[in-house]
Amino acid sequence: MKxxxxxxxxxxxxxxxxxxxxxxxxxAAGICEIAGCDSIVCHLREDRRHIQDRDVFALKNxxxxxxxxxxxSEEIVKIAMQxxxxxxxxxxxxxxxxxxxxxxxxxSHLKRVKEVIELxxxxxxxxxxxxxxxxxxxxxxxxxxxxxxxLHTGRYAEYFEKDQDWAWNEELQKIRKAAEFATSTGxxxxxxxxxxxxxxxxxxxxxxxxxxxxxxxIICRAVFTxxxxxxxxxxxIIKTGQKPDFH
Ligand code: PXP
Numbered sequence: 001m002k003x004x005x006x007x008x009x010x011x012x013x014x015x016x017x018x019x020x021x022x023x024x025x026x027x028a029a030g031i032c033e034i035a036g037c038d039s040i041v042c043h044l045r046e047d048r049r050h051i052q053d054r055d056v057f058a059l060k061n062x063x064x065x066x067x068x069x070x071x072x073s074e075e076i077v078k079i080a081m082q083x084x085x086x087x088x089x090x091x092x093x094x095x096x097x098x099x100x101x102x103x104x105x106x107x108s109h110l111k112r113v114k115e116v117i118e119l120x121x122x123x124x125x126x127x128x129x130x131x132x133x134x135x136x137x138x139x140x141x142x143x144x145x146x147x148x149x150x151l152h153t154g155r156y157a158e159y160f161e162k163d164q165d166w167a168w169n170e171e172l173q174k175i176r177k178a179a180e181f182a183t184s185t186g187x188x189x190x191x192x193x194x195x196x197x198x199x200x201x202x203x204x205x206x207x208x209x210x211x212x213x214x215x216x217x218i219i220c221r222a223v224f225t226x227x228x229x230x231x232x233x234x235x236x237i238i239k240t241g242q243k244p245d246f247h
């Protein structure tokens with residue numbers, strides 16, 4: 001059965017708008033779990049623009065399964081080793097970007113990625129690498145010793161949004177082939193970035209993708225439907241492939 005990880009960074013974005021205590025991402029995580037998601041995802045960015053250090057520790061002590069998105073910088077790796085989430089997803093990070101743009105260039109940073117993976121494996125932490133649907137990056141990920149990859153679906157989502165059917169279909173095929181190739185090497189495949197309540201359906205048909213990590217569209221929808229309903233609807237789509245009766 002396919003799994004849904006809900007990224008709650010943007011609950012913290014809202015809190016940081018006033019630098020207060022509300023809304024609390026830990027409280028949000030509880031609602032997401034009750035609504036049926038399989039894991040809670042958060043990204044501790046080096047600039048701390050949304051999730052703060054205390055959130056990550058509090059989430060680890062509260063949720064059933066935490067997937068921490070993180071850069072491979074020394075500072076963040078040190079924190080992650082203290083937190084010991086069930087899973088880490090290694091991502092590239094640039095200070096000026098609005099969100100994670102592009103996948104991790106594993107081929108160019110092979111030595112460091114390998115080193116970080118070994119550290120996490122010593123603690124029994126599952127590692128996923130956020131990469132472009134590119135065979136060279138998958139081969140490098142295999143060489144680095146990862147458990148899983150998360151295929152970057154940002155470009156697919158962007159073409160879908162613009163109704164560029166030919167372009168999003170081509171991107172979808174790249175994602176399908178990458179998922180097949182990764183599976184053939186023994187790596188598990190996840191997908192995420194820019195996925196929403198419309199563009200999820202074609203990608204759901206790729207049988208090798210086991211986990212979807214979705215944040216922005218769920219939190220945006222929650223403004224109108226409430227968080228429980230927004231997560232519930234996405235859980236239903238991912239588990240059944242059917243369109244729920246939207247409220
Ligand atoms: N997966 C990864 C690795 C990400 O960096 C992000 C964004 O934080 C997501 C999934 C979720 O993307 P979105 O918020 O666009 O659903």
